[in-house]
Structure formats: structure tokens, C-alpha cells
Amino acid sequence: MAQIRYLTAHLAQEIDARLMSPSDGAFSLDQLMELAGLAVAQALAASYALPRYRRVLVCCGPGNQGGDGLVAARHLSHFGYAATLYMPKPGNKDIYKRLHKQCLNLSIPSLTSESDFHASLSSQDVILDAIFGFSFLGPVRAPFSRILPALRDARLPMVSVDIPSGWHVEDGPVLLQSEEGEDLGQALNPEVLVSLTAPKLGVRGYRGRHWLGGRFVPPTMAEEWKLNLPEYPGSAQIVELPGPAGL
Amino acid sequence: MAQIRYLTAHLAQEIDARLMSPSDGAFSLDQLMELAGLAVAQALAASYALPRYRRVLVCCGPGNQGGDGLVAARHLSHFGYAATLYMPKPGNKDIYKRLHKQCLNLSIPSLTSESDFHASLSSQDVILDAIFGFSFLGPVRAPFSRILPALRDARLPMVSVDIPSGWHVEDGPVLLQSEEGEDLGQALNPEVLVSLTAPKLGVRGYRGRHWLGGRFVPPTMAEEWKLNLPEYPGSAQIVELPGPAGL
Numbered sequence: 001m002a003q004i005r006y007l008t009a010h011l012a013q014e015i016d017a018r019l020m021s022p023s024d025g026a027f028s029l030d031q032l033m034e035l036a037g038l039a040v041a042q043a044l045a046a047s048y049a050l051p052r053y054r055r056v057l058v059c060c061g062p063g064n065q066g067g068d069g070l071v072a073a074r075h076l077s078h079f080g081y082a083a084t085l086y087m088p089k090p091g092n093k094d095i096y097k098r099l100h101k102q103c104l105n106l107s108i109p110s111l112t113s114e115s116d117f118h119a120s121l122s123s124q125d126v127i128l129d130a131i132f133g134f135s136f137l138g139p140v141r142a143p144f145s146r147i148l149p150a151l152r153d154a155r156l157p158m159v160s161v162d163i164p165s166g167w168h169v170e171d172g173p174v175l176l177q178s179e180e181g182e183d184l185g186q187a188l189n190p191e192v193l194v195s196l197t198a199p200k201l202g203v204r205g206y207r208g209r210h211w212l213g214g215r216f217v218p219p220t221m222a223e224e225w226k227l228n229l230p231e232y233p234g235s236a237q238i239v240e241l242p243g244p245a246g247l
Numbered sequence: 248m249a250q251i252r253y254l255t256a257h258l259a260q261e262i263d264a265r266l267m268s269p270s271d272g273a274f275s276l277d278q279l280m281e282l283a284g285l286a287v288a289q290a291l292a293a294s295y296a297l298p299r300y301r302r303v304l305v306c307c308g309p310g311n312q313g314g315d316g317l318v319a320a321r322h323l324s325h326f327g328y329a330a331t332l333y334m335p336k337p338g339n340k341d342i343y344k345r346l347h348k349q350c351l352n353l354s355i356p357s358l359t360s361e362s363d364f365h366a367s368l369s370s371q372d373v374i375l376d377a378i379f380g381f382s383f384l385g386p387v388r389a390p391f392s393r394i395l396p397a398l399r400d401a402r403l404p405m406v407s408v409d410i411p412s413g414w415h416v417e418d419g420p421v422l423l424q425s426e427e428g429e430d431l432g433q434a435l436n437p438e439v440l441v442s443l444t445a446p447k448l449g450v451r452g453y454r455g456r457h458w459l460g461g462r463f464v465p466p467t468m469a470e471e472w473k474l475n476l477p478e479y480p481g482s483a484q485i486v487e488l489p490g491p492a493g494l
Contacts, residue, residue: 026348030277035285038484045482078462079482101273105465215325218352235292235326237285 002228004212004241006201009169011225012134015197018221025218029095032216033064036196037071039213039237043194044072044128044159045079046238047209053125055082059151061131061144061165062089062096068161068196069130070099076128077106084124085110086117088143114143121154129158129190131165134200138177140166145178149185152176158190163200172202198227199241210241249475251459251488253448256416258472259381262444265468272465276342279463280311283443284318286460286484290441291319291375291406292326293485294456300372302329306398308378308391308412309338315408315443316377317346323375324353331371332357333364335390361390368401376405376437378412381447385424387413392425396432399423405437410447419449445474446488457488 007015019025019032044056058073060066066087073083085108090096103110111117129151131144140148148166151158166187168174176184193206197214215232222229232239254262266272266279291303305320307313313334320330332355337343350357358364376398378391387395395413398405413434415421423431440453444461462479469476479486 022345025352026345028275028277028342028345030275031281034278034281038282042482074463075482078479095275098269098273098275105272105467107467216321220352220354232325235289235322 004229005198005225005227006204007198008201009134012169012197012200015217015221015225019216025221027216029064033067033071033095035216035237036214037068038075039196039215040068040072040128040130040159040161040194041075041079043192043211043213043238044076044126046211047159047192048126048157050080053157055084055123055125056128057084057086057120057124057126058128059131059147060085060087061133062091063133063135065130065133065161066091067096067099069128070096070103072128072130073108074099074102074106077103077108083108084120088114088147114146117147118150121150121156124156127151127154127156127158129160129165129188133162134169136163136165136169138166138168138174139179140176140184141179145182145184148176148188152186152188157192158188159192159194160188160190161194162196163202164188164190164193167202170201172205194238195241198229207243211238212241213238251446251476252472252474253446253451255448256381259416259444259447262468262472266463272468274463276311280314280318280342282463282484283461284315285322286443286462287315287319287375287377287406287408287441288322288326290439290458290460290485291323291373292328293458294406294439295373295404297327300404302331302370302372303375304331304333304367304371304373305375306378306394307332307334308380309336310380310382312377312380312408313338314343314346316375317343317350319375319377320355321346321349321353324350324355330355331367335361335394361393364394365397368397368403371403374398374401374403374405376407376412376435380409381416383410383412383416385413385415385421386426387423387431388426392429392431395423395435399433399435404439405435406439406441407435407437408441409443410449411435411437411440414449417448419452441485442488445476454490458485459488460485
């Protein structure tokens with residue numbers, strides 16, 4: 001089996017667009033986000049089992065990755081985890097609002113201020129980082145220029161979705177830098193990563209526990225792009241990837 | 248734990264409407280159908296494992312249950328099953344067409360004539376019955392008045408979604424009767440049933456293997472309707488229900 005392909009930002013965007021084109025993949029965003037968020041929740045549960053890990057702080061950005069986080073928070077709540085949401089900049093798309101409403105219906109609390117966020121870090125077991133996805137282009141703007149360093153410095157188990165927030169989607173971990181050029185220190189270093197559809201170039205050297213989700217890519221598309229996806233076991237929605245070459 | 252509640256047709260409709268009301272459950276049909284169809288596919292895979300069972304004839308009605316069947320067919324194909332679709336009356340809603348296109352993208356074949364359907368029965372391992380759901384009100388109209396007896400008489404392992412097609416949603420198995428009052432014989436008798444959200448009154452006496460899917464009902468709603476849903480294990484999307492009382 002050839003090695004799995006690591007996607008450029010351009011190819012990741014093309015695959016997303018093709019999957020959702022009515023004349024091509026014909027998926028709705030609702031479908032893909034539901035399957036992605038479920039995969040993220042199941043990977044977190046497989047990595048940090050109940051009852052040892054129960055309190056999960058789900059940090060959501062304003063875009064589609066934040067939507068994945070909201071879906072994951074809902075599933076985690078059904079699994080028995082105590083999820084708390086933190087959406088420093090809630091998305092304004094209709095789907096984002098619906099996904100948030102679904103969380104409210106499960107009585108999942110949201111942190112509403114940055115000080116609440118900082119205060120809550122000491123009472124969490126796991127962080128789910130769903131802030132920035134593969135379309136993030138630095139630098140890190142406020143309030144994330146304060147939030148990312150705080151998440152890093154909390155030294156809690158962390159699960160990142162697709163690409164750890166603040167990493168360059170192709171170059172990987174880079175020093176965090178604010179819009180004003182201020183050095184914000186080291187990149188996030190999550191113990192667990194959940195790549196969706198296929199891993200991105202920036203995580204080639206990632207050495208933590210690495211899951212793949214997004215079992216919806218038609219084999220013809222996977223073949224066209226030579227993704228060399230691994231086989232998912234049975235009817236599972238996630239598969240663990242082997243460590244980086246040479247480990 | 249009190250016994251699980253069996254739903255009237257009225258309550259089943261109310262729950263669906265509430266789950267999808269923007270001001271209440273706030274789910275989209277795409278989300279619920281995706282989770283329902285995935286649960287159906289996983290229940291089939293848990294009941295009829297590869298490689299012994301590989302060829303699955305997925306029979307889809309024109310409504311939302313047919314949509315669940317199309318989603319299930321797609322996931323089954325990803326799991327490694329050889330799914331074949333039979334849609335005697337394809338639905339004309341946009342979502343139905345998109346779900347069918349997603350199956351076409353996986354090269355899942357469709358039977359296009361009734362004679363092909365009859366001929367194909369001898370080369371299938373399992374039937375997935377996603378023809379009629381809880382909103383079905385007899386009698387059985389053509390072409391289903393020919394299709395349901397053929398499915399029954401094929402004596403293949405069968406998985407029904409929510410309520411075996413042709414059963415009365417509240418009264419359970421009734422003799423099949425055509426629109427013209429013709430007696431079409433015994434009801435379907437599937438070995439496996441996948442109830443979605445909560446089982447319907449008509450399957451109270453069902454004695455086969457019984458799964459529940461639809462892990463998306465907010466506990467507050469489950470409490471309001473006293474559904475007494477069982478706990479799903481871990482991060483699974485299906486749970487097996489115990490046999491009927493007294494067994």
C-alpha cells in the first residue's frame with residue numbers, strides 16, 4: 001500500500017468543493033459536517049475514555065471547522081461527556097446557528113467571556129481544538145492571539161481537528177505570531193489529531209496519536225487524487241494512522 | 248429502568264416534526280437521515296457480517312424511509328458490501344436525488360425493471376427493506392403489491408427499517424391486501440428490525456433481532472415523552488434491544 005497522501009491547501013479545498021458540487025459529489029454541507037463531527041467525537045472518545053476523562057472544552061472557530069466542533073460537542077454529550085463550548089467568534093451562517101441550538105437543547109453550556117474561558121481551563125480534562133481549519137492563513141488575530149497561547153499553556157490533553165490551530169496548513173508548526181508581529185511563542189502541540197478526508201501537508205511530521213475520519217470519499221475520487229487512504233475497520237467511522245515513517 | 252415506549256403513528260410524526268422545527272430540535276432532514284441511514288447500515292453489518300453476507304439488495308420506497316435506505320446503501324458500500332438498489336418509485340424530492348447521486352458515485356447499481364428485481368432475488372444474501380415507514384397506510388398499491396410478496400417469498404435474511412413494510416404502524420403484522428381487496432398473503436417477517444428514534448406500537452410483539460438507532464433525541468424530549476430509551480454503549484450509534492417481555 002502506497003503511503004497516504006498529504007494534501008496541499010489547494011487540493012483540500014478542491015476536494016471539499018467537488019464533494020459538495022451538485023453535479024459531482026452531491027453532498028450537502030450538513031451531511032459532511034455531521035459525519036466529520038461524529039468522527040471527531042468518536043476519535044476523542046477512543047483516545048480519552050470515560051470516566052477518567054469527562055469534561056471536554058470544545059473550542060470552536062467561526063468557520064466550518066467550528067461547525068465540526070459543534071457537531072462533535074453534541075455527540076460527546078450523547079456519549080456521556082460533559083462538554084462546554086467556547087465560541088470566541090460564533091459563525092453567522094445558518095448551519096452554525098442550528099448546530100449551536102442543537103447543543104443548547106442538550107444543555108451544553110457556553111463560556112461567554114474570555115475571563116470565563118481562562119478560569120475554566122483548570123477544571124477541564126480535555127480540550128477539543130476546532131478553531132482554525134485548513135483555510136487558516138496567519139497571523140493570529142485577537143482574540144485568538146490570547147486564546148491559542150492559553151490553550152497551549154494549559155498543558156491539558158488536546159485533540160485538534162484537521163490541523164492544530166495556528167499551524168501552517170502546508171509548513172506545519174510555526175511560532176505563533178500576532179497581527180502586530182508580536183511573538184506569541186511555540187505552536188500548539190496536541191496529543192491527538194483527527195484528520196478529515198485526508199491529512200494535510202502541514203501534519204506530515206506530526207508524532208502524536210493520529211486518527212482519520214470522513215469515510216465518505218468515493219473510491220473513484222480517492223483514486224483520481226491518489227489519496228491512498230487506509231482501510232477503515234468494519235463499520236467504523238475512524239481509523240488510526242500509523243506513526244510517521246521511521247518511528 | 249421502565250420499559251421502552253412504543254410510539255403511536257401520531258407521536259412518531261410529532262417527534263419528527265419537533266426534531267426538525269427550527270425553533271425546537273433545529274435538525275435538518277439531511278442530518279437526521281444521515282444518522283438514521285448510518286445506524287441502519289451498522290445494524291445490518293452487526294447482524295450479517297462480511298464475508299459470509301456480501302450482496303445486499305436495498306429496496307427503497309419513495310419517501311423519507313427510502314432516503315434512509317439510500318444513505319444505508321452508501322455506507323454499506325464503504326463497509327465493503329455489494330449493495331444493489333431497487334427503487335420501484337424513486338422519490339422526487341431534491342434530497343432523494345442527491346442521495347441517489349451519491350450512490351451512483353460509488354458505482355452502486357440500480358435495478359431498473361420489475362423483472363430484473365425478481366431475477367436478482369436469487370443472487371442476494373440480504374434484503375434491506377426501506378420501502379414503507381411509519382406514515383404508511385394500507386392498502387398496498389401496485390407495484391408494491393407484487394414486490395412485497397416477492398420479498399417475503401424470497402426467504403432471504405431481511406432487515407426492515409422502523410416497521411416491516413406493509414405492517415400496520417400500530418396494529419403490527421396484518422395480511423397483505425391490494426388496493427382492489429385482493430388477499431396477498433402473510434405479512435413480511437424480517438429476521439432483523441432497526442427502529443429509529445423509538446420503536447413503533449406495531450412492533451411490540453416483534454420477536455426477531457431488534458436494534459435501535461437515532462442517537463440524537465435530546466434527553467429533555469425523551470423525558471417529556473417518557474420514551475425510556477436504553478443507554479447506547481460507548482460511542483456507538485446503535486443499541487440492541489432485549490427480546491419481548493417473557494422471552
